[in-house]
Amino acid sequence: MIGERIELTAENIYDLHYPTYCPRRLFYRFYGWEEGPSGPFEQLIFELAQRHEVCHLNSTGEYTDLSSGGLRERAAITIDLIEKGTPFIYQGVLSSTLIVEGRAVQAWGIPDLLVHKGPCWVIRDCKLTRKVSEEKHPEIKAQLQFYGFLFERSIREKPGKLEVFLGDGSMVDFPYDDGRSATESLKEIISTVTAKEAPYSPVNWSKCQGCGFHQLCWEEARARGDVSLLYGVDQNLALALRENGTSTVDQLLANWDESSLSKLSRPWGSSSRKVGKEASRILLQAKAMKDKRNIPLARVKLPESPNFVGFDLEGFPPYLNQIERVYLWGTKVYGENPSPYRPSLSPIEEDGDLKGWKKFLSICEEIFAKYGDIPFIHWAPYETSKIKLYRRRYGDPEGIAERVLGNLVDLLPLARRAIVLAEPSYSLKVVERVAGFKRSQDEYGGDWSMAKYFQAVETQDKSLRKEIFTQILRYNEEDLDATWAVFQWLRGQNEAHRGSKLGCSSSVPPA
Numbered sequence: 001m002i003g004e005r006i007e008l009t010a011e012n013i014y015d016l017h018y019p020t021y022c023p024r025r026l027f028y029r030f031y032g033w034e035e036g037p038s039g040p041f042e043q044l045i046f047e048l049a050q051r052h053e054v055c056h057l058n059s060t061g062e063y064t065d066l067s068s069g070g071l072r073e074r075a076a077i078t079i080d081l082i083e084k085g086t087p088f089i090y091q092g093v094l095s096s097t098l099i100v101e102g103r104a105v106q107a108w109g110i111p112d113l114l115v116h117k118g119p120c121w122v123i124r125d126c127k128l129t130r131k132v133s134e135e136k137h138p139e140i141k142a143q144l145q146f147y148g149f150l151f152e153r154s155i156r157e158k159p160g161k162l163e164v165f166l167g168d169g170s171m172v173d174f175p176y177d178d179g180r181s182a183t184e185s186l187k188e189i190i191s192t193v194t195a196k197e198a199p200y201s202p203v204n205w206s207k208c209q210g211c212g213f214h215q216l217c218w219e220e221a222r223a224r225g226d227v228s229l230l231y232g233v234d235q236n237l238a239l240a241l242r243e244n245g246t247s248t249v250d251q252l253l254a255n256w257d258e259s260s261l262s263k264l265s266r267p268w269g270s271s272s273r274k275v276g277k278e279a280s281r282i283l284l285q286a287k288a289m290k291d292k293r294n295i296p297l298a299r300v301k302l303p304e305s306p307n308f309v310g311f312d313l314e315g316f317p318p319y320l321n322q323i324e325r326v327y328l329w330g331t332k333v334y335g336e337n338p339s340p341y342r343p344s345l346s347p348i349e350e351d352g353d354l355k356g357w358k359k360f361l362s363i364c365e366e367i368f369a370k371y372g373d374i375p376f377i378h379w380a381p382y383e384t385s386k387i388k389l390y391r392r393r394y395g396d397p398e399g400i401a402e403r404v405l406g407n408l409v410d411l412l413p414l415a416r417r418a419i420v421l422a423e424p425s426y427s428l429k430v431v432e433r434v435a436g437f438k439r440s441q442d443e444y445g446g447d448w449s450m451a452k453y454f455q456a457v458e459t460q461d462k463s464l465r466k467e468i469f470t471q472i473l474r475y476n477e478e479d480l481d482a483t484w485a486v487f488q489w490l491r492g493q494n495e496a497h498r499g500s501k502l503g504c505s506s507s508v509p510p511a
């Protein structure tokens, strides 16, 4: 039975894949479920993407703008303009009626540009990303193939080429695959949106960050004790467990032991991988979550020193800037002889990036002069990788960066070795809460800080800029205070461990 006609658009492909693959998000958006407001970072990405598109559009010279009006009317005009050989059509509408999986479908697509080049037509999209591949941004190729398919069906001619204009100004092209990918996309979308209820998709700390359905999915997952809440259980493992009849934390503990779990395979890139040694840790995470109680594991070797530098950076990924960039280098000394907060905020000027790096090195030089070799405590590997990047980029003639590198202490792996948290993540924001640290700002986070910094760069209002910088600096200083609080909490864990002689973690590998 064909049934009622379903309207699909290339946006459905985007909903399925961006920012990460999730059929549940596609289902919710298709049926218009209420979505939480997008955060400042999502708004920033949206604005930058629009700016990138306008910039490219202006560089093409004259174009015919079809960006407004009803879809049917625009689709008719698009065909007319193509038949007339109009060189640049902006936001033309392609459409086709077809049967997919026995269902009548009206499919729509709005490519950024239809370009008449020589004897053939090129379909082009503008995207902020700098890389496009099956692993990174599969939605970009899938959407272009979808447009190609609609173009062929409505014009009766294959597109000559599919192109994407990337954030770094390069143009990448690939051939039209005669509708193969589009047919696959259509089948997956139809089977998702015609399901009786929202399909299962594992929750995941990084996957769900910034998603408008976060609260809905996480409340549901917590209520049923979903196995994907466990730290160390990635999405493929959650799905593999589910296929084996285990969808909750309770079932995991009831049905699996270290030996059986270690033998379970889940997809891993193009092959598969057994859970192996991670099994014991996952079962401990499950026990902690079930009992709602952290499990101390072992004393960990923490650096000993009368003073410590709290160290934290804020930066942009390369797709948001011309280069991968740190805009704030934060330091503050804690311990017997503390110092005030010493930030190096890159000035908003042409060589601001270099100036920010130089100022950071001079702050570190002063710290070393006053305290000698002193541990720089930080959270996760970002700080290490960025110092190495800047050392390559601008050099380190005095050897200060080298000395900082030699004194870095990443607390994240130490925390994982010290304690099994009854939490789904070991991000600083989670661990600081466990350590009892409280922030003063309601809004904060790396993405929030990035969006704010961009706002400060854009505004001509000096007092607003100053106010934004004050907020960013307070956030960064509180990251340092939180790192110090977690360090002291870890010391406390060590003491408690010494007192109670809790079991050794030697058989438990770090997560």
Ligand code: SF4
Pocket: 022, 024, 025, 028, 201, 202, 203, 204, 207, 208, 211, 212, 213, 214, 215, 217, 218
């Ligand atoms: S919150 Fe997570 S699981 Fe839910 S729709 Fe968003 S990405 Fe998918």
